[in-house]
Amino acid sequence: MALSLVDKLVVAISSRALFDFEEENRVYEEGNLQAYEALQRDRLAVPAKPGVAFPLIRKLLALNAGGHRVEVVILSRSDPISGLRAFHSCREHGLAIERGVFTRGRAPFGYLKPLNASLFLSANQQDVRDALAAGFPAARVLPESAKMASKYPDEIRIAFDGDAVLFSDEAERVFQKDGLRAFVGHEIHNKDLPLADGPLKPLLEALHRLQKLADEAAPMHIRTALVTARSAPAHERAIRTLMAWNIEIDEAMFLGGLDKSAFLREFEPDFFFDDQIGHCESARVVTATGHVMSGIVNAS
Structure with missing residues (x-):
């Protein structure tokens, strides 16, 4: 029997919302895809620093201590090899994220339906607009946001x-x-x-x-x-x-x-x-x- 995410809180998140890829993104925004991919390849073994949504995702995954209730999926415009770095960074930071979709520059929001996503977080404005227009819950993270040092770890x-x-x-x-x-x-x-x-x-x-x-x-x-x-x-x-x-x-x-x-x-x-x-x-x-x-x- 195939696995199903129907009964889960599913959060789809771009790699840039989860990790601090602002330096790499500046290269991507310059339009030089080859330079961006080369930079990511050079840094495959270098874990990325936590991004804006990282603390929220870490806490949401902690809900799984009482059973598998939350699924986090990386949904990214990055290429699959760059996706290796995202997954490597997850392992280094102790994030139990197993699934990802990498579209190498194409709009990824169409995959929200088979994922049954309850939320899509991305730093890409157009991807968020497209997701909302298609009826999916979505928000554009502001990469420069503060990461609240919460008094409430539980x-x-x-x-x-x-x-x-x-x-x-x-x-x-x-x-x-x-x-x-x-x-x-x-x-x-x-x-x-x-x-x-x-x-x-x-x-x-x-x-x-x-x-x-x-x-x-x-x-x-x-x-x-x-x-x-x-x-x-x-x-x-x-x-x-x-x-x-x-x-x-x-x-x-x-x-x-x-x-x-x-x-x-x-x-x-x-x-x-x-x-x-x-x-x-x-x-x-x-x-x-x-x-x-x-x-x-x-x-x-």
Whole structure:
């Protein structure tokens, strides 16, 4: 019987999001593929340094101490020989990653479907856009993000924006078109109507399932937070949407336009997802950050 990833939290991640390949990427971006591949070949035995998403991936893999629940797959535009260095780096850093797909310059997002991916993390903007357009949860990691020195080695902490991330951008469209007063009125009028799914809802669902499986003795636990610019009374629709989904979230911050970075500094997430690049730029000095390039604010 063939193996299946259907019941797993599957994270597909590019080698550049997992490891610090910024120097090598600069050669790749210059358009000299042969020089890039030669550089990777020269460094096959040199483990790459951890990248932006490395701490999150290490913690997610620790969930497998209670059974095989998480699968991490390297999904990369690199060539297969460069993939040797990625796998070598995994072994050197103790990451139990066994699967990888390397496409040598071609867009890799099509492989997300057979992988049944709950999340795709990449530093390549177009790959993330293509993945989101095809209906897959995805975010562009900001390679220059801080790697939070967490006080919580036994917790995976993930923070999400709401509109256009967990939820659809329906309400954001009202705000962009008609302003704050119209947005608040729209949300009050529709407070009992759940918002449609946003691009990262499948990830939150998968995390919630893993939360329910963990017991108190588990070596790793999950804690989630909603960090949104919404404020009362528009907060009610967000909470009621989560209730309709039968998903519990651990913390909710309704900030009414306050800078999110100060609150993220207190929560100390291993990763934060937001659809607005301005919020991402503010957050990246605090923690690892992913730009979810969806919704009306990213339409251009």
